[in-house]
Amino acid sequence: MAIKWLTRIALGLIALSVVGYLAFYFGSQLVMDKKWPVRPDPVRAAEGPNAVTQGARLARLYGCQDCHGTELRGRLYVDEPGIASLWAPNLTLKAQTYSDADLARGIRAGIDPKGRALITMPSVAYSRLSDAEIGEILAYIRSLRPGGEVRPLSNVGWIGRLGLITDDYRTAPVEVANARDHPLPDFGPRFAAGRGLARACVECHGADLSGDRGVGTPNLNVVKDYTEAQFEKLLLTGRSNTGHELDLMSATARRRFNGLSSADMAALYGYLRQRAKTAE
Ligand code: HEC
Numbered sequence: 386m387a388i389k390w391l392t393r394i395a396l397g398l399i400a401l402s403v404v405g406y407l408a409f410y411f412g413s414q415l416v417m418d419k420k421w422p423v424r425p426d427p428v429r430a431a432e433g434p435n436a437v438t439q440g441a442r443l444a445r446l447y448g449c450q451d452c453h454g455t456e457l458r459g460r461l462y463v464d465e466p467g468i469a470s471l472w473a474p475n476l477t478l479k480a481q482t483y484s485d486a487d488l489a490r491g492i493r494a495g496i497d498p499k500g501r502a503l504i505t506m507p508s509v510a511y512s513r514l515s516d517a518e519i520g521e522i523l524a525y526i527r528s529l530r531p532g533g534e535v536r537p538l539s540n541v542g543w544i545g546r547l548g549l550i551t552d553d554y555r556t557a558p559v560e561v562a563n564a565r566d567h568p569l570p571d572f573g574p575r576f577a578a579g580r581g582l583a584r585a586c587v588e589c590h591g592a593d594l595s596g597d598r599g600v601g602t603p604n605l606n607v608v609k610d611y612t613e614a615q616f617e618k619l620l621l622t623g624r625s626n627t628g629h630e631l632d633l634m635s636a637t638a639r640r641r642f643n644g645l646s647s648a649d650m651a652a653l654y655g656y657l658r659q660r661a662k663t664a665e
């Protein structure tokens with residue numbers, strides 16, 4: 386008798402876990418398969434003598450190469466068993482079949498030409514780039530010689546899928562939508578240039594720069610502990626105000642930010658100081 390009950394309980398548990406797994410698998414699949422509107426985007430690749438150089442500068446500042454590779458030919462940039470294997474696509478090959486609008490929509494809205502939500506592409510950091518900036522980035526992408534391989538789609542493991550269901554991980558268009566109500570605070574024309582540059586910090590420090598626990602970033606109010614010279618040094622060398630090497634931040638500063646002019650760094654510092662002051 387006891388054996389019979391135990392068997393039933395065991396079978397029941399197995400059935401439950403199968404149902405649970407299926408619900409979980411299809412639930413997360415539903416999040417990833419949701420169709421998004423494919424709106425036209427009037428942006429066109431910029432022309433003119435400086436467009437490509439300017440676009441390359443912006444691509445570096447915004448970290449396109451960090452994920453898509455130095456020549457934007459795509460690469461596996463995260464490979465965490467169980468969580469996800471993330472492939473950034475080969476943009477030089479995409480550019481051969483994509484229109485300017487398709488590329489722009491991918492960058493700013495996080496939606497592919499078929500209406501699929503991109504995953505882990507940080508469109509949230511690019512959604513407010515101006516048409517002029519996007520035009521220059523497109524000019525740069527189109528200037529690169531097409532080459533390399535077509536990369537596979539990213540594969541999201543069960544931990545990643547759990548994150549999608551519990552809303553700990555979001556697809557790119559969901560992040561863009563969530564950030565709509567959290568723009569970078571606007572302190573008028575005097576701080577406009579710095580505010581524009583601060584978009585390069587959104588990817589990791591969050592839509593309103595108040596920090597992101599998932600990435601381990603502080604609220605950028607921390608600049609109140611930095612003199613302007615210390616801030617410049619952080620962006621140029623990666624050393625903190627106490628002279629320390631940080632983790633991701635130092636590597637990012639040396640890869641992306643050490644090309645900023647001193648005028649740009651002063652503008653960025655001015656904006657972040659103003660933001661910190663207003664928050665007090
Ligand atoms: C944190 C990593 C990361 C950064 C930084 C990043 N991308 Fe991406 N990008 C991705 C991934 C991953 C995908 C593919 C997502 C998918 O297919 O679900 C992608 C997709 C795209 C697409 C859409 C391609 C398609 O299949 O429709 C474009 C266009 C693009 N990225 C351009 C850029 C540009 C330009 C920049 C810099 C301004 C940039 N990306 C920065 C990771 C990144």
Ligand code: HEC
Nearest residue numbers: 585586588589600601602607625626631632633634635637
């Ligand atoms: C690719 C991710 C990434 C980007 C982009 C990024 N940061 Fe960071 N930042 C971090 C991380 C992570 C930390 C926490 C320290 C660490 O782990 O390196 C950090 C810490 C900091 C700190 C605190 C340093 C300290 O003394 O503890 C400052 C200031 C800072 N970032 C400024 C910026 C500014 C300004 C930008 C934009 C121009 C920016 N960050 C863009 C990831 C990033």
